[in-house]
Each structure stands twice: as structure tokens, then as C-alpha cells.
Amino acid sequence: MSVTxxxxxxxxxxxxxxxxxxxVAMLFIVPPVLLTIMKYVFDGVxxxxxxxxxxxxxxxxxxxxxxxxxxxxxxxxTSGTLDRLMTMPISKLDFMLGYAIAFSxxxxxxxxxxxxxxxxxxxxxxxxxxxxxxxxxxxxAFLGTALGLFTSAFARSEFQAVQFMPAFxxxxxxxxxxxxxxxxxxQPLQWLANVMPLTYSVDALQQITHHSxxxxxxxxxxxxxxxxxxxxxxxxxxTIRRQE
Amino acid sequence: METAIKIKNLSVTLDGSVRALKDIxxxxxxxxxxxxxxxxxxxxxxxxxxxxxxxxxxxGSIEIFGLPAGSVQLxxxxxxxxxxxxxxxxxxxxxxxxxxxxxMGQPKKQIKAIVDEVLESVDMTDKADALVSNLSGGQKxxxxxSVALIGSPKxxxxxxxxxxxxxxxRDSLWKLFNKLTAKGTTLLVSSHSMDEAERCDDLVLIxxxxxxxxxxxxxxxxxxxxxxxxxxxxxxxxxxx
Numbered sequence: 001m002s003v004t005x006x007x008x009x010x011x012x013x014x015x016x017x018x019x020x021x022x023x024v025a026m027l028f029i030v031p032p033v034l035l036t037i038m039k040y041v042f043d044g045v046x047x048x049x050x051x052x053x054x055x056x057x058x059x060x061x062x063x064x065x066x067x068x069x070x071x072x073x074x075x076x077x078t079s080g081t082l083d084r085l086m087t088m089p090i091s092k093l094d095f096m097l098g099y100a101i102a103f104s105x106x107x108x109x110x111x112x113x114x115x116x117x118x119x120x121x122x123x124x125x126x127x128x129x130x131x132x133x134x135x136x137x138x139x140x141a142f143l144g145t146a147l148g149l150f151t152s153a154f155a156r157s158e159f160q161a162v163q164f165m166p167a168f169x170x171x172x173x174x175x176x177x178x179x180x181x182x183x184x185x186x187q188p189l190q191w192l193a194n195v196m197p198l199t200y201s202v203d204a205l206q207q208i209t210h211h212s213x214x215x216x217x218x219x220x221x222x223x224x225x226x227x228x229x230x231x232x233x234x235x236x237x238x239t240i241r242r243q244e
Numbered sequence: 245m246e247t248a249i250k251i252k253n254l255s256v257t258l259d260g261s262v263r264a265l266k267d268i269x270x271x272x273x274x275x276x277x278x279x280x281x282x283x284x285x286x287x288x289x290x291x292x293x294x295x296x297x298x299x300x301x302x303x304g305s306i307e308i309f310g311l312p313a314g315s316v317q318l319x320x321x322x323x324x325x326x327x328x329x330x331x332x333x334x335x336x337x338x339x340x341x342x343x344x345x346x347x348m349g350q351p352k353k354q355i356k357a358i359v360d361e362v363l364e365s366v367d368m369t370d371k372a373d374a375l376v377s378n379l380s381g382g383q384k385x386x387x388x389x390s391v392a393l394i395g396s397p398k399x400x401x402x403x404x405x406x407x408x409x410x411x412x413x414r415d416s417l418w419k420l421f422n423k424l425t426a427k428g429t430t431l432l433v434s435s436h437s438m439d440e441a442e443r444c445d446d447l448v449l450i451x452x453x454x455x456x457x458x459x460x461x462x463x464x465x466x467x468x469x470x471x472x473x474x475x476x477x478x479x480x481x482x483x484x485x
Contacts, residue, residue, distance in 0.1 A: 008346040016334045019375060080328030084391070087296045088347050089319040243300045243314060244293075 001091045009098020013072070014105070023068075027110055031060040032117040039122050053124045054209040055178050057114055057133060058201040061107040061141035063169055069103055069148025070161045077152075082240070092237040100145050100233060107141020108134065128208035132218075136208055139225040140201040146229040146236065147197075153239035172198035177206070200224040246274040248399060248430040249295060254304035256290050264290040266453045267304070272432075272446065277425050279444030280434040281473070287453040288434040289327060292403050295432065296324040308399065320349055322399040323392040327407075331388050333377035337368060340376060344391045362390040365420055382409045389417070400424070401432045406440065418443050438474035449477060456480050 017024055035053055042049035076082040085095060111134045118124045119133075126133055151168060155161035175185060175193040182193050193199045204221035211218070249272040256265040264287045272278050280288045293299035295306055297314025306313035309321065331340045341359040350358055363369045366386040371379060376387055385405070392400050406414045421431055425445065433444065441447055442461055449457040449464075457464060457480055461473060468476040 002349075004352075005347055005349075008343060012332070012335070012339070012343045015339055016332060019334045019336075078328070079333075080326035080330030081332060083293075083298055083326045083328075084324055084330045084344070085347060086298060087319060087322070087324045088344070089316070089349050090347050094347075242297065244298060 001093050001097075005090050005094040006097045006101065009095055010102040010105070013099055013102040016072075017106070027064060027068075027106060028113045030064075031057075031110060031114040034060070035114065035118055035122060049122075050124050051209070052178065053118050053122065054126055054133060054136075054205045055176075055202045057111065057118065057137045058140045058205040059173060059176070059178065059198065060114065061110055061137050062144035062147075062198060062201060063165070063173075064110070065103045065107055065141045065144035066148040066151075066169055067162070067165055069099060069145045070152040070155065070164060071158060073099070073149055073152040074155055074158060074161050086240075086242050092240050092242070093233075095240070096149055096233050096237050099149055100142060100229075103145040104138055104142045107144070108138045110141070111137030126209050127212040128214075128218075129212075132208040132214075133205065135222070136201065136204040139204065139222055139229070140198075143197055143201060143225050143229040143232075146232040150232045150236035150239060153236065169198070172196045175199070176202040178202055197225060197228040200228075247271045248274040248309060249432075250305075250307040251295075252305045252307075254291075254294065254306060255302045256287075256294060256299060257302045258290065264453050265294070268450075268455045269304075270448060270455060270458050272430070272448070274430050275425055275428045276445035277421050277431040277433060277443070278446045278448065279441050280432065280448050280450060281438065281441045281444075281477070282436065282450035284436050286436075286450045288436075288450055289403055290453075291450065292324075292401055292432065292434055296322065296401050298324075320395065321397055322401060323394065323397040325388050325392040325400075325402045325405055327403040329376075329384055329388055331376055331384070331391060333384075334375065336373050336375055337363070337379075337387050338372045340387060341391060341394065345394050348395045350395055358394060362393040365393055366390045367416065382413055385409060386413075386417075396427075397429070399430045399432070403434050404436070405433060406435070407437075414440075438472065438477060441473040447473070449480065451481060 035056060038053065039049050115130055115133045119126060119130060151164045152161055155164060175189050176196065176199045182190055200221040204218055204225065207215050207218040207221065251268055251270050254265055254268040258264045280291060282288055290299060294301055295313055308318055311318055338359060341362060342355055345355045345358050363372055366389055368383065368386050368390060371383060376384060389405055392402060406417055425431055444461065446460055447464060448455060459467065464473065464476045465471065468479040470476045470479055
């Protein structure tokens with residue numbers, strides 16, 4: 001593994017995006033717009049919105065980074081750049097970590113913008129404060145990137161890669177506690193939710209919303225999210241093969 | 245003559261059933277332009293992918309400079325230009341080259357000089373700051389080729405490097421190839437075009453996953469008593485059937 005090559009890869013990925021300003025604009029504009037829409041959806045029950053908005057901050061980066069990463073790596077496979085890189089003196093982890101760092105950084109900037117809008121314009125009260133909110137959102141971005149890198153190995157076409165979103169991410173969204181408290185779901189779904197990583201991203205932001213101090217549950221949530229992310233990255237570097 | 249690549253009884257089966265390469269054995273010399281010639285679907289790309297270490301071999305072996313194909317030590321001695329674009333369309337020419345030069349492990353201080361040099365070799369200096377996606381097909385091809393020149397590798401493996409190029413450009417690239425082989429670089433070039441074969445020092449004719457001849461262009465024409473490689477190919481195939 002080489003730090004130089006890892007960061008060169010992150011820079012390269014970010015530079016690719018910088019040549020695509022529309023994508024960058026959407027990354028930063030779409031989440032605050034969605035949050036604003038949600039605020040008015042829950043116009044009659046503002047308390048509900050105050051509870052949901054921070055949790056959404058844990059899901060946006062995950063969903064978006066998952067999609068961008070899976071399409072990005074699939075393009076590397078189909079265009080031959082991955083073929084070329086795999087014959088060069090690099091470690092597969094240089095490639096994977098390069099992506100993970102680039103998109104976590106984007107996730108960080110996205111969280112900065114979204115949490116600022118949520119707290120200052122939409123008036124959502126987060127007991128844990130802005131910084132904790134951003135930490136929660138960045139960990140979700142990292143997880144999304146790692147999952148995207150991993151699942152893209154199983155996609156043979158862009159159509160399949162896009163379908164992995166509803167297949168892998170939607171079920172997690174449904175049972176992560178965003179729609180209804182997890183303890184009110186059927187027992188089997190609660191068990192399932194307990195082993196899904198998104199549950200912990202969302203729970204982290206719930207902890208941050210309701211507690212002004214750092215809780216042990218928050219520590220557990222963040223450890224789970226980051227550990228699953230790292231585990232999936234390592235799995236992903238196995239699924240990217242040098243020899244096919 | 246010194247051997248660059250030693251292929252012994254190589255067979256490759258793709259997706260568990262397609263027999264892409266069937267028992268190929270051949271020794272390829274150092275410092276020559278070696279053409280892998282055959283119709284599309286003959287197995288050229290599979291053979292190339294086997295040599296660069298991207299393809300798992302079903303049977304047999306490949307040694308490059310005495311090391312098994314895919315060895316870590318080979319990774320900074322060879323380069324590979326795939327049939328696809330294999331550069332990033334959403335980066336500029338220079339950004340692509342800088343990135344790949346870093347990944348090839350070139351020292352930071354020398355990267356600028358290396359980038360300038362390889363761009364010069366493919367005559368793309370004036371397009372250094374253009375986005376690859378805005379270039380013509382032939383220009384993209386040359387950018388991809390320039391990446392393969394980074395670090396002056398001992399072996400360059402180029403899958404259809406001149407496909408779709410105009411004759412003038414093709415000629416200038418062959419001059420570049422000849423310059424490289426004169427310096428001792430071994431060049432592996434695949435092509436389905438028989439007139440391209442005339443330019444190679446050494447030819448490997450492939451059809452249907454089998455090696456049908458390994459000779460110099462002149463030898464091949466003498467053996468078959470023909471005037472062009474295309475006729476030699478037809479005559480060899482005719483003999484087989």
C-alpha cells in the first residue's frame with residue numbers, strides 16, 4: 001500500500017467530478033431541497049419533522065455515495081482503466097481507499113451544507129450540535145462508498161448497478177427506524193434491522209438529536225458503521241480481482 | 245536470440261465453457277515488434293490478457309523475462325493498452341498522464357518531464373489541457389498509447405493500437421514503434437488488419453484460438469509462396485481445412 005498512490009487516486013476521482021459541475025451542484029443542492037420539502041410535508045406536525053430531519057442526514061450521503069461509487073467503479077471496469085491499473089505496481093487497497101477518502105470528503109462537504117440549512121434555516125433543534133451531526137453524516141457517506149465499491153463488483157451493467165440501490169438500500173431505509181420506531185415493527189424485522197448497517201447510521205443521528213452529551217450508544221453506532229465500512233472495503237478488494 | 249516471452253501449452257477457457265485459446269506454445273524474441281494477427285474473435289485479446297496477468301490460465305504457463313505472467317516484479321517493467329479507451333474521459337490529457345505516472349511509481353519530481361516527453365512522442369503536446377472526452381477517436385487512442393509509454397517499460401502490450409487511425413497517423417505511430425524496438429523495447433501489437441502485419445518484425449497468426457503460424461513476414465510469404473500476408477493467411481487456413 002502506498003499513501004502517495006491512495007491520495008493520487010482520491011485526487012483523481014475528485015478532479016473527475018470537478019469537470020462535471022452539474023453532478024457536484026446536485027450533490028450539494030438536492031439534500032437541502034429535499035429537507036425543505038419534508039419540512040412542508042410535515043407542516044401540520046412540525047414535531048415529526050424535527051425528529052426525522054437529522055435521521056435523513058444519515059441516509060442521504062449513504063444513498064448518494066452508494067450510487068455514485070457503484071457507477072464510478074463500473075465505469076472503471078467497462079472502460080479498461082481498471083484493467084490498466086491492475087497491471088500497474090499498485091495495491092488494490094490504494095484504489096479502494098482512494099475512492100473511500102474522496103467520497104467521504106464529499107460526504108463531509110455535503111453534510112456541512114445540509115446540516116447548516118437544517119439547523120439555521122429550517123430551525124431543527126439538534127441537542128448534540130452541528131459537529132456531531134456532521135460526524136454522523138460522514139460515517140454514513142463512508143459506509144455508502146464502501147457498499148458501492150463492494151456491490152459494483154457484482155454488476156455487469158449500469159442497469160444492474162442502479163437496481164442495487166432499491167435492492168440493497170431501500171430495505172434498509174424501510175426498517176432503519178426512519179418511518180417508525182424500530183420497537184414497533186414485527187419482531188423478525190427488528191432482528192433484521194439489528195444487523196443492517198444503515199440502522200446504526202440513523203440511530204447515531206437520533207442519539208445526536210436527543211442528547212447534548214456523547215452517549216455510549218452513539219459510540220457503539222459509529223463503531224459499527226465504520227467497522228462495517230472497513231470490512232466491506234476489505235471484502236471489496238477481494239472482489240476486485242487482478243486475475244479474472 | 246534472447247527470449248522475452250515463453251508460452252507453453254497455454255489453454256484458456258472463458259466462463260467455464262468457451263475455449264478461447266487451445267494449446268498455444270511459442271517463444272517470442274526481445275526487442276522486436278511482434279504482431280498477434282488474426283480475425284476478430286480469434287483469441288488475440290484473451291492471449292494478451294493472459295500475458296499481462298489479467299486472465300487466469302486454464303492450463304500451461306507463460307514466462308516473461310523469466311518470471312511467471314502476473315508477477316509483482318513485472319508490474320513496473322511492462323505496460324498494457326487495452327482495446328477499450330483505458331483513460332479517463334472526464335479528465336484532461338495531462339491529468340490522466342500525471343495520475344498514471346504516479347500509479348506507475350514515477351518519482352514526483354520527474355513526472356512533469358515524463359508527461360511532456362510521452363505527449364511529444366505521440367504528438368499531442370498541443371492538446372495537453374483538453375478534456376479527453378472532447379478529443380477525436382484517433383486523439384483518444386494516442387492519449388491511451390502515451391500512458392503505455394510512461395516509465396519506458398521493457399515490454400509494451402498494445403491491443404489494437406492503430407485501429408481506426410488514418411494512414412498518416414498510423415505511419416507515424418509505426419515510426420515510433422520502430423524507434424522503441426531499436427532501443428530494445430519488446431512490443432506486442434495485436435491487429436486484425438493483415439496489412440498492419442507487414443510492419444511487424446515477427447508474426448504470430450491466430451485463428452479460432454489456435455496458433456497457425458509463427459514466422460517473420462518474409463518467411464511466411466516464402467513458405468506459402470504468396471505475395472501478401474493476407475494471401476499467406478488464406479493459404480494456411482486453406483491447408484488446415
